[in-house]
Amino acid sequence: MSVAVLIPCHNEEKTVFRVVSDFRKYLPGAIVYVYDNNSTDNTVGRALEAGAVVRHESILGKGNVVRRMFADIDADFYVLVDGDATYDAASAIEMLALASNNCLDMVNGARVSTIKAAYRPGHVLGNRIFTLLVTVVFGKRISDILSGYRVFSRRFVKSFPALSRGFETETEFTIHALDLRMPIGEIQTPYCERPAGSESKLNTWKDGFRIILLIFNLIKLERPLAFFSTVSVALICLSLLVGTPVIMDWIHTGLVPRFPSALLAVGFVILSALSFTCGLILDVVYLARTETKRLAYLTQPAPTSYDAKCFATTSILTSKVDTSQQPLYKDRC
Incomplete structure (x- = not known):
């Protein structure tokens, strides 16, 4: 079985080396791909130093990068994560185990953080509002629809239309899975503050408006x-x-x-x-x-179990993260 780690990056020179290194550490059997999205800094050089396979997408926007990655890469499971070093690489082991053991098409990494600077109150409120809108229309199966940390099966990736251009692509993932009633799961994962010198590409108001517009359009199309x-x-x-x-x-x-x-x-x-x-x-x-x-979804083979020891450094895998141990989350961050 093959696992591909997909990291879309735009000007992530400060963090991409750490992200690639962490995923190569915890998933040594996986291939780590960094898709550079017109970076003007040394993102490409740092990714190559860390041992990633670097490719390029010239059309700016995370949604455009996701579309290119999903079209180019062939694997049994895909780990999609942002290149900003805010997500915990160790959680990928648990997410892959959950997806494989239960034949799931998507596992969502629900963000958990006690650090206000990492997950700002405005973003938390916006996420709850968007999640409520999606829940009312499509059903409640995911608690964090805007998470950028997910595991996908080949069946999901090769049937996903990828119509979004920017950060609203996370919402599109969720609605695609809910609308087709795919088998999906979710675990809680630590969410950390960006390292010093690293700047977020997310514009709270601009991207928030795009997300709510996408939800509105998808409700019109799907309901x-x-x-x-x-x-x-x-x-x-x-x-x-x-x-x-x-x-x-x-x-x-x-x-x-x-x-x-x-x-x-x-x-x-x-x-x-x-x-x-x-x-x-x-x-x-x-x-x-x-x-x-x-029918396009069913043309792809169902997810199958694999020997997780080939990809992970730990021999015992669990399907849940113990959120009661807050020091563990802080240590990972």
């Missing part, structure tokens, strides 16, 4: 009947709000003095009917699209 029915109900409510005074005047006087309001109310009713009709039509299209994605 069209619910989406357009909601719009239809909203339009009906507006119609009643505008048209009720007109109807009351007609009942009492037999006249329609507010003719523009009457036309507006009728317009809202027509739009409501059109919206509901669009939802019915697109729901049939969605069913056909889902069948196609499911």
Whole structure:
């Protein structure tokens, strides 16, 4: 069995050596790939020094790098991790064991940190809001939809459309898995502060807006009947709000003095009917699209068990991290 560690990087000179070295230490049987995304510093040189296979993607954006990595690399399991040295490489052993032993297509690394600088309160709040939105529509199976630390099977990677361009690709991973009802799992993993001199590429407001826009678009695409029915109900409510005074005047006087309001109310009713009709039509299209994605997913072989000792330095693997031992998390960071 083969394991590929995939590390997308843009100007990560300060951290990439440590990330590559850690994953080569804990997964010595895996091949570590660093995909340079137009870095202007010595990211490539440091990655080569650490022993990584370095490749390049010229189109800027994490989503674009993920699309290229998933298309280029062939392996039984893929470990995707950011190159900023905030994730714990040792957790990859447990994530791979969980994926392999249970034939899972995705294992999510849910971030746990007691360091405020590592996981800022604003990011925590945003993550909870986005997770709630996804949970309401697609179901609750993952607690951290924005984690950049995941293990994928070949079946997931080769059936994933990878349409996103930037950091919203993590949300796309989650919704793709939930929508196809794939077997997935999650473990908690330490999340650390970036080393001194390393700067985050995540823009809280800009990327947050992109993520919520992606969620909105995916709800429209993956749940069209619910989406357009909601719009239809909203339009009906507006119609009643505008048209009720007109109807009351007609009942009492037999006249329609507010003719523009009457036309507006009728317009809202027509739009409501059109919206509901669009939802019915697109729901049939969605069913056909889902069948196609499911068939593409089934063309790939199912995940199988492997001898984890070939890839890990430890001989005993567990499927869970003990979150009660906070000193352990601090030591790993």
